[in-house]
Amino acid sequence: MIELQQLCRSFQVGDQCVHALDHLDLKIARGEYLSVMGPSGSGKSTLLNMLGLLDKPSAGEYWLNQTATSQLNEEALATLRRQYIGFVFQSYHLIPRLTARENIELPLILAGIAPKQRRPLVDKVITRLALTDRASHAPNQLSGGQRQRVAIGRAIVMKPELLLADEPTGNLDSVSGREVIELLEELNDEGITLLVVTHDQAIGDRARRELKMIDGRIASDSANQTISSIGS
Amino acid sequence: MRAIDLIAFNLKLIERQRLRSAMLLAAIAISVMAINLLTGIGEGGKQFVLAEFNLLGKNVLIMLPGKKETTGGIPPLTGEATRDLTLRDAEAIARLGNVSAVAPLIAGKMEISHGQLSREAFTMGSNRAFFDIRQLEVAQGKALPQLPFEQSQAVCVIGSKLRKELFGPKPALGQWLRAGDSRFRVIGILKDKGEGLGFDMNEAIIVPVANAQALFNQEGLFRVFIELRSLDGLQKSQQRIVALLKERHEGEEDVTIITQDSLLSAFENILNTLTLAVAGIAGISMLVAGILIMNVSLIAVSQRTREIGLLKALGCPARTVALIFLSEACIMALSGALIGIFISEALLYVARGLYPTIPFTTPLWAQLGSALIATVTALLFAAIPARKAANMAPVDALLDKKAGQA
Numbered sequence: 164m165i166e167l168q169q170l171c172r173s174f175q176v177g178d179q180c181v182h183a184l185d186h187l188d189l190k191i192a193r194g195e196y197l198s199v200m201g202p203s204g205s206g207k208s209t210l211l212n213m214l215g216l217l218d219k220p221s222a223g224e225y226w227l228n229q230t231a232t233s234q235l236n237e238e239a240l241a242t243l244r245r246q247y248i249g250f251v252f253q254s255y256h257l258i259p260r261l262t263a264r265e266n267i268e269l270p271l272i273l274a275g276i277a278p279k280q281r282r283p284l285v286d287k288v289i290t291r292l293a294l295t296d297r298a299s300h301a302p303n304q305l306s307g308g309q310r311q312r313v314a315i316g317r318a319i320v321m322k323p324e325l326l327l328a329d330e331p332t333g334n335l336d337s338v339s340g341r342e343v344i345e346l347l348e349e350l351n352d353e354g355i356t357l358l359v360v361t362h363d364q365a366i367g368d369r370a371r372r373e374l375k376m377i378d379g380r381i382a383s384d385s386a387n388q389t390i391s392s393i394g395s
Numbered sequence: 396m397r398a399i400d401l402i403a404f405n406l407k408l409i410e411r412q413r414l415r416s417a418m419l420l421a422a423i424a425i426s427v428m429a430i431n432l433l434t435g436i437g438e439g440g441k442q443f444v445l446a447e448f449n450l451l452g453k454n455v456l457i458m459l460p461g462k463k464e465t466t467g468g469i470p471p472l473t474g475e476a477t478r479d480l481t482l483r484d485a486e487a488i489a490r491l492g493n494v495s496a497v498a499p500l501i502a503g504k505m506e507i508s509h510g511q512l513s514r515e516a517f518t519m520g521s522n523r524a525f526f527d528i529r530q531l532e533v534a535q536g537k538a539l540p541q542l543p544f545e546q547s548q549a550v551c552v553i554g555s556k557l558r559k560e561l562f563g564p565k566p567a568l569g570q571w572l573r574a575g576d577s578r579f580r581v582i583g584i585l586k587d588k589g590e591g592l593g594f595d596m597n598e599a600i601i602v603p604v605a606n607a608q609a610l611f612n613q614e615g616l617f618r619v620f621i622e623l624r625s626l627d628g629l630q631k632s633q634q635r636i637v638a639l640l641k642e643r644h645e646g647e648e649d650v651t652i653i654t655q656d657s658l659l660s661a662f663e664n665i666l667n668t669l670t671l672a673v674a675g676i677a678g679i680s681m682l683v684a685g686i687l688i689m690n691v692s693l694i695a696v697s698q699r700t701r702e703i704g705l706l707k708a709l710g711c712p713a714r715t716v717a718l719i720f721l722s723e724a725c726i727m728a729l730s731g732a733l734i735g736i737f738i739s740e741a742l743l744y745v746a747r748g749l750y751p752t753i754p755f756t757t758p759l760w761a762q763l764g765s766a767l768i769a770t771v772t773a774l775l776f777a778a779i780p781a782r783k784a785a786n787m788a789p790v791d792a793l794l795d796k797k798a799g800q801a
């Protein structure tokens with residue numbers, strides 16, 4: 164489903180060139196559950212933004228469902244994001260003036276789906292996330308865990324294939340953090356490809372495939388280790 | 396994104412930012428109101444003048460004593476002449492070829508009484524032709540009789556309001572009125588018609604011109620209305636009349652002739668000036684509103700950077716992001732315009748109450764035009780912020796460090 168080939172992303176900071184992603188190769192199959200860990204500044208978020216088509220590579224190629232994305236224009240990238248990708252952010256990124264329900268509904272609205280067709284989709288997600296009695300609340304009336312559940316609802320309402328979560332539990336206490344992770348894992352069980360960036364070793368260990376990043380490279384990949392350990 | 400959803404999305408935004416929205420609405424509303432109000436006043440004045448002179452018909456000339464010196468200005472409606480216009484002048488004009496009717500006019504205020512009741516009324520001395528030329532209709536009784544200019548007869552026709560004030564519910568026809576030292580029998584009541592040429596015919600009393608000369612102890616005529624048989628010879632007839640009076644007034648050209656056209660073109664000049672003022676005021680206020688919109692939108696773009704990033708992350712194309720900002724400006728402009736039009740209508744309604752004779756109304760084109768101008772201005776000034784928002788890179792917008800967390 165995803166293939167990165169020699170992907171680079173560098174930032175010019177002053178007269179210095181920072182290689183946030185340094186000739187990265189990565190393949191992700193449909194339905195995988197990955198965690199990405201590594202020290203601060205190792206390029207985790209940059210990788211996630213790249214996979215989410217929010218950022219463009221400086222060099223290399225990113226194949227998403229057999230489509231080479233590096234040459235696509237903004238419009239085409241937006242369409243791919245809309246169709247295939249859902250995001251969950253550490254800081255939720257909910258729109259404060261909209262209710263929980265409206266936040267979840269937003270992607271459908273932006274996609275131009277008719278209100279009649281939107282309602283059952285949103286209802287299903289709200290029920291699924293046990294947010295029924297919070298649906299009409301504004302984000303600032305919700306707890307952190309509830310906000311992140313709303314954000315997850317918004318991420319999955321378009322039924323994406325890929326769910327990208329950048330430190331989804333970073334702002335949560337351990338209990339609601341665990342709930343959120345369990346929810347994401349349930350979604351993964353249902354078939355969605357899940358990639359979680361985290362600093363929490365316990366959460367990282369839950370993933371079936373663990374990536375460790377250092378200095379813009381993948382220092383270790385549990386998938387390859389298994390392969391190499393078999394080989395050795 | 397569907398239009399309804401776009402509107403709903405923007406309305407939530409507008410509602411959320413009440414102060415900002417109110418400020419914008421006020422700016423737009425004021426400029427639209429200025430346009431509508433001024434056009435309404437200008438148009439009212441124009442309609443008033445048009446109505447006045449349309450009453451006369453194109454083939455009617457008005458002759459005033461005195462010569463206007465400058466061309467282009469408003470003719471001296473209350474001209475002062477060295478030499479009087481006399482009834483004999485009027486008779487001479489009536490004998491000219493293309494002239495079908497002549498109505499001399501003497502006018503002034505006079506104390507009119509009936510029994511105990513008395514009031515000051517606008518008193519006009521004229522003849523039968525006056526009724527035709529001014530299109531005065533008689534509701535009861537009849538108009539002044541056909542009389543030679545110099546013959547007096549103690550009869551009068553009175554306006555409906557004057558009738559009410561002097562007679563109340565009692566019948567007025569056949570009754571006698573006192574005006575100054577003379578007595579007049581009421582032979583007709585005018586149909587309710589409102590003002591004409593600056594005087595309210597409802598409060599007027601019309602007597603034969605010879606009687607009026609005696610009443611006011613005045614030879615000179617205030618005006619002479621001249622009706623031509625056909626429009627074809629308008630220029631020539633005008634020249635012949637002037638020539639005739641010059642001859643009669645010892646070679647001095649001391650009368651002014653007004654045609655509907657000349658008067659209207661004079662007013663046209665005034666109205667054009669007014670239109671220019673409207674355009675200037677509208678332009679300035681729109682510019683102010685536009686700059687306000689731009690600043691507010693630019694602030695909104697930077698305040699909503701993270702939201703824009705989110706929308707992009709959710710797969711919203713740049714086009715739609717721009718549309719969200721443009722449509723917000725559009726909604727503001729249209730609502731502001733509506734408020735402005737509403738206020739202007741309310742003020743004009745009050746103005747019509749204060750000056751019932753002037754039809755203060757904003758024409759539809761001005762209302763639509765001002766709304767259009769407001770919308771176009773809003774869109775033009777919102778275009779820059781909208782493009783800025785649309786062109787933001789999704790990551791940078793999402794990670795915007797300035798904004799707080801949502």
Ligand SMILES: Nc1ncnc2c1ncn2[C@@H]1O[C@H](COP(=O)(O)OP(=O)(O)OP(=O)(O)O)[C@@H](O)[C@H]1O
Nearest residue numbers: 174175176181183202203204205206207208209210
């Ligand atoms: N917009 C940017 N401009 C300049 N440098 C950037 C930018 N974004 C990221 N970087 C740099 O790229 C490198 C990788 O950053 P990234 O945010 O991916 O790290 P991270 O692994 O997510 O770190 P953290 O765990 O702190 O979130 C860092 O050195 C960072 O300073």
Ligand SMILES: [Mg+2]
Nearest residue numbers: 207208209329
């Ligand atoms: Mg990060």
